[in-house]
Amino acid sequence: MADDKIRVSRRDILRGAGAAAILGTALPASAKEAAAKAPAGLTRHGPGAVPVSIGLNGKAAKVMVEPRVTLLDALRDRLDLTGAKRICDRGACGGCTVWVNGKTVNSCTMLAIDAAGADVRTVEGLAQNGKLHAVQAAFVEHDALQCGFCTSGMVMSCAALLKNNPKPTLDEIKAGIAGNLCRCGTYGHIFNAVQEASR
Amino acid sequence: MSDLKLGFPGNEKNENFETPDNVAPPWDATTKFSVMGKPHPRLEAEDKVTGRAKYSYDIRFPDLIYAKMLRSPHASARVKSIDISKAKALPGVLYSEARQGLTVRYAGQGVAGIAAETEEILDDALALIEVEYEVLPCAVTVEDAMAPGAPQVLNGPNVGGRPGRGKERVDAVHKDADIVVEAEYRTQVQTHSCFETHGCVCKFDDDGSLTVWASTQSTFFTKTAIARAARVRPENVTVITEHMGGGFGSKFGADDWDRFCVLAARATKRPCRYLLDRRAEHLIAGNRPDSIQKCRFSANKNGTLMGAWVESWGTAGVGRGAGVQNPTIYRFRAAGSEQKDVRTHAGRGRAFRAPRHPQGVFALEGMIDEVAFALGMDPLALRQKNDAHPVRSAQWPVGQKAIGWRKTPRGNGAVKIGYGCAGSRWGHNARPGDAVRCRIGKDGSVLFANGSQDLGTGTRTLIAILGAEELGVPLSFVDVRLGHTTDPYGHASGGSVTAPSIAPVVKQAAWLAKRELLEHIAKKIGGDPKKMELTDGDVLGGKKKITFKQACALLPVDSIDVTGDSRNVFRVPRFSREVAGVQFARVAVDTETGLVKVQKIVSVQDCGQIVNELTVRSQMLGGVIQGLSYALFENRLLDRNTGDMVNADLLNYKIAGARDMPEIETIPFNVAQGGTTAGVSSLGEPATVPTAGAIANAVSHAIDARVRSLPITPDKVLAALGAL
Numbered sequence A: 001m002a003d004d005k006i007r008v009s010r011r012d013i014l015r016g017a018g019a020a021a022i023l024g025t026a027l028p029a030s031a032k033e034a035a036a037k038a039p040a041g042l043t044r045h046g047p048g049a050v051p052v053s054i055g056l057n058g059k060a061a062k063v064m065v066e067p068r069v070t071l072l073d074a075l076r077d078r079l080d081l082t083g084a085k086r087i088c089d090r091g092a093c094g095g096c097t098v099w100v101n102g103k104t105v106n107s108c109t110m111l112a113i114d115a116a117g118a119d120v121r122t123v124e125g126l127a128q129n130g131k132l133h134a135v136q137a138a139f140v141e142h143d144a145l146q147c148g149f150c151t152s153g154m155v156m157s158c159a160a161l162l163k164n165n166p167k168p169t170l171d172e173i174k175a176g177i178a179g180n181l182c183r184c185g186t187y188g189h190i191f192n193a194v195q196e197a198s199r
Numbered sequence B: 001m002s003d004l005k006l007g008f009p010g011n012e013k014n015e016n017f018e019t020p021d022n023v024a025p026p027w028d029a030t031t032k033f034s035v036m037g038k039p040h041p042r043l044e045a046e047d048k049v050t051g052r053a054k055y056s057y058d059i060r061f062p063d064l065i066y067a068k069m070l071r072s073p074h075a076s077a078r079v080k081s082i083d084i085s086k087a088k089a090l091p092g093v094l095y096s097e098a099r100q101g102l103t104v105r106y107a108g109q110g111v112a113g114i115a116a117e118t119e120e121i122l123d124d125a126l127a128l129i130e131v132e133y134e135v136l137p138c139a140v141t142v143e144d145a146m147a148p149g150a151p152q153v154l155n156g157p158n159v160g161g162r163p164g165r166g167k168e169r170v171d172a173v174h175k176d177a178d179i180v181v182e183a184e185y186r187t188q189v190q191t192h193s194c195f196e197t198h199g200c201v202c203k204f205d206d207d208g209s210l211t212v213w214a215s216t217q218s219t220f221f222t223k224t225a226i227a228r229a230a231r232v233r234p235e236n237v238t239v240i241t242e243h244m245g246g247g248f249g250s251k252f253g254a255d256d257w258d259r260f261c262v263l264a265a266r267a268t269k270r271p272c273r274y275l276l277d278r279r280a281e282h283l284i285a286g287n288r289p290d291s292i293q294k295c296r297f298s299a300n301k302n303g304t305l306m307g308a309w310v311e312s313w314g315t316a317g318v319g320r321g322a323g324v325q326n327p328t329i330y331r332f333r334a335a336g337s338e339q340k341d342v343r344t345h346a347g348r349g350r351a352f353r354a355p356r357h358p359q360g361v362f363a364l365e366g367m368i369d370e371v372a373f374a375l376g377m378d379p380l381a382l383r384q385k386n387d388a389h390p391v392r393s394a395q396w397p398v399g400q401k402a403i404g405w406r407k408t409p410r411g412n413g414a415v416k417i418g419y420g421c422a423g424s425r426w427g428h429n430a431r432p433g434d435a436v437r438c439r440i441g442k443d444g445s446v447l448f449a450n451g452s453q454d455l456g457t458g459t460r461t462l463i464a465i466l467g468a469e470e471l472g473v474p475l476s477f478v479d480v481r482l483g484h485t486t487d488p489y490g491h492a493s494g495g496s497v498t499a500p501s502i503a504p505v506v507k508q509a510a511w512l513a514k515r516e517l518l519e520h521i522a523k524k525i526g527g528d529p530k531k532m533e534l535t536d537g538d539v540l541g542g543k544k545k546i547t548f549k550q551a552c553a554l555l556p557v558d559s560i561d562v563t564g565d566s567r568n569v570f571r572v573p574r575f576s577r578e579v580a581g582v583q584f585a586r587v588a589v590d591t592e593t594g595l596v597k598v599q600k601i602v603s604v605q606d607c608g609q610i611v612n613e614l615t616v617r618s619q620m621l622g623g624v625i626q627g628l629s630y631a632l633f634e635n636r637l638l639d640r641n642t643g644d645m646v647n648a649d650l651l652n653y654k655i656a657g658a659r660d661m662p663e664i665e666t667i668p669f670n671v672a673q674g675g676t677t678a679g680v681s682s683l684g685e686p687a688t689v690p691t692a693g694a695i696a697n698a699v700s701h702a703i704d705a706r707v708r709s710l711p712i713t714p715d716k717v718l719a720a721l722g723a724l
Helices: A010-023 A031-036 A071-078 A134-142 A151-164 A170-176 A187-197 B045-049 B085-089 B119-127 B142-146 B167-176 B219-230 B256-268 B278-284 B357-375 B379-385 B390-403 B459-471 B498-525 B548-553 B613-632 B691-703 B714-720
Strands: A050-056 A059-065 A097-100 A103-106 A119-121 B002-008 B011-017 B065-071 B077-083 B093-098 B110-116 B130-135 B159-162 B179-187 B199-204 B210-214 B237-240 B272-275 B291-299 B305-314 B334-342 B415-427 B435-441 B446-450 B478-482 B533-535 B538-540 B559-565 B578-590 B596-606 B663-669
Touching: A059 A071, A071 A097, A097 A151, A103 A151, A134 A151, A134 A187, A134 B045, A151 A170, A151 A187, A151 B045, A170 A187, A187 B613, B002 B390, B011 B390, B065 B093, B065 B119, B065 B256, B065 B278, B077 B110, B085 B093, B085 B119, B093 B119, B093 B256, B110 B119, B110 B256, B142 B305, B142 B334, B167 B291, B167 B305, B167 B334, B179 B357, B199 B219, B199 B256, B210 B219, B210 B256, B219 B237, B219 B256, B256 B272, B291 B357, B305 B357, B357 B379, B357 B415, B357 B613, B357 B691, B379 B390, B379 B415, B390 B415, B390 B578, B390 B596, B390 B663, B415 B691, B435 B459, B435 B498, B446 B459, B446 B498, B459 B478, B459 B498, B498 B533, B498 B538, B498 B548, B498 B559, B538 B548, B578 B691, B596 B613, B596 B691, B613 B663, B613 B691, B691 B714
Parallel strands: A050 A119, B065 B272, B210 B237, B305 B334, B446 B478, B596 B663
Antiparallel strands: A050 A059, A097 A103, A097 A119, B002 B011, B065 B110, B077 B130, B093 B110, B159 B334, B179 B291, B199 B210, B199 B272, B291 B305, B415 B578, B435 B446, B435 B559, B533 B538, B578 B596
């Protein structure tokens, strides 16, 4: 978060972690310096853009991103999939939820390069053959959305919940979406929608 | 003269009313609706569940650039120097601004700005800006800002506000009363925490015209403000808000950062985006002011409320507007308040869903309970005895039954059960000035268009329903275009004015278009157009029955295109002066940990004439949930020494989540309200007003001790129990 240099933000840590993980060193003062000192035998990624290939909603996709770019930013700014939203920017709200290899992930806390070779599904790829997923249809029917900004993430979490637990109880639904926040206050209608979709 | 029947079953009244010739006949209690009042999924729902809906934040262009400002970490400081040269030298940095010599009055104030090719370059560039501050003393609490020798926040004294009137009279009434109760209540600062942060995307075209995709509650205010900031003629500015991710009162017009965005777009001849990051959203994009309310209420032993006097202090940061709606709602022999508005070194308060009300009602309803306790009376009975509103009087028993008022005993274990209730009042707030275009095409298409915005309240769908109802066609025939300032004027969505104001205008536009259609069709199929009607998609009363689509095909013109406006549609008798609501809460409080678990909330809310039952319930649900979040969790924490916010994120600034949810029963209360030809009332704001008061009263009932401060956190509960 460049709004305040004193703080170490999630983006700063991720940015460092991207380089550190690959270089096998402690958190570097700057990615550029650290990259220049890469020990022999390790692949250097960046600091410039690197190619990343992912399976995206069932199709192969390739994108050029700096190693510090999050999966969320790659999806939104480079691959034109703007369904997932950056709301809290630190894995606290679930607005950026996508599936990576079938599991829900806060895409704001995952680097795009770490998704290389993975199967990524976004809310845009949830409906199949033009038919809404049962969760999506139930969200429409029960008005489980207001401003709709949290909806993409909510839908992905709810659909994942039903995949793992087709007949959840109310408490299980609440636990299943505990990582997704909604500001307008739609939770009650979301519970109704998930219960409907599980029938 | 014809009669207008207003009210609700059990309380109806007839008013004399004659509809003028050029006005759509008003709806009343006798109207048989075919589309209105039923649950309808919103028109844009599918776009929102598939990720297709494009918010301003989602608008992209291949050559889009990104803007952001460096923000002061100090609440009070003078900028001695800014060195932006290293940032400017970074490849990919395209535009910059440095505010040399700036006086900083709150943490988060913009000191310098950058626009760059990518967000990553932007972050790098901002980190390269060097600012030297002279840090000055700050005061970020009401107490600190009122203390002798406190640093002056702006020119003029820190303490402002209105002097109270009528205190002598209230004091005299107190003297006559049987009992007097005194207590001090406190509420916290709450940030709006809009999920789509404030900001916009700006794009200049080659001809100098400017398009702005803004996350705003007022496309038209934004248009004027941006035109002024960019020195572009207003007619060359178009503002578009197709979807927006929450405003709650904090998004009117254009802000400092919007101005920077538009200047960057013009200087670089590239489309530019600036939406605030989460931290800035908390710090500078609005909040509900806090309050300290010293209350003195009196009553007689028979349960008659006598006097109420409130002295309050609050801060809207560097802004003003920290008053509270207290005393209110109930009949007092004499009542009044003196409200002080204290400036502090903190981000400016903004209107927040029912400004002044939730905080005032929390204290008011707490005091009513305290009076009831002192009298040994049931608090609900005390309210009913002193409530004159015809709708609220009918709502109290409805809520009482739905919650099962005080049926479950408090219990003998560590976890105690308690019940509480609270009321609300709001204005009907139908305002003239809107205009709506209705176009019926030869191909049978129907379009309603208005330039205002849908905040997620369901305005787009509301317009479609009202239009379909008046036109006499199925809802599926109707399209709505909203959020383009090239369409007719629509109000800013604040004060819950949108639905009540636009409803009669939509009705009027549809009625005008229908009359014109029937006149054309009467000439084609024979019949008296005044006696013909459109019902459920059929043209009736002519020489032969034809469908709406057939009728459109017979049009001798390409389309009917009319604009309905607000003239004459507001001159209709009204049933009640204010919008009424009540809420009831049942809570379980763990007296060992202090944890409050809300078990159930019942909301009974006056909706006037209900247009869409589904979105009405959503508004009520949202009101309750935001109220619960305010009651138990939300709290902007400023460091008293530095003035910086220590929980400026969504992890440590807690808002209610799924597992905090009680059972919430929404009971929309339909009232044939009149007031306009459509009779639709304000809903969004009143729906959130009583929740915190009802929960607080339930907590106090459960633990037999009063928590007079929001949010009601475990430590406060334990302190009230004497356990801390």
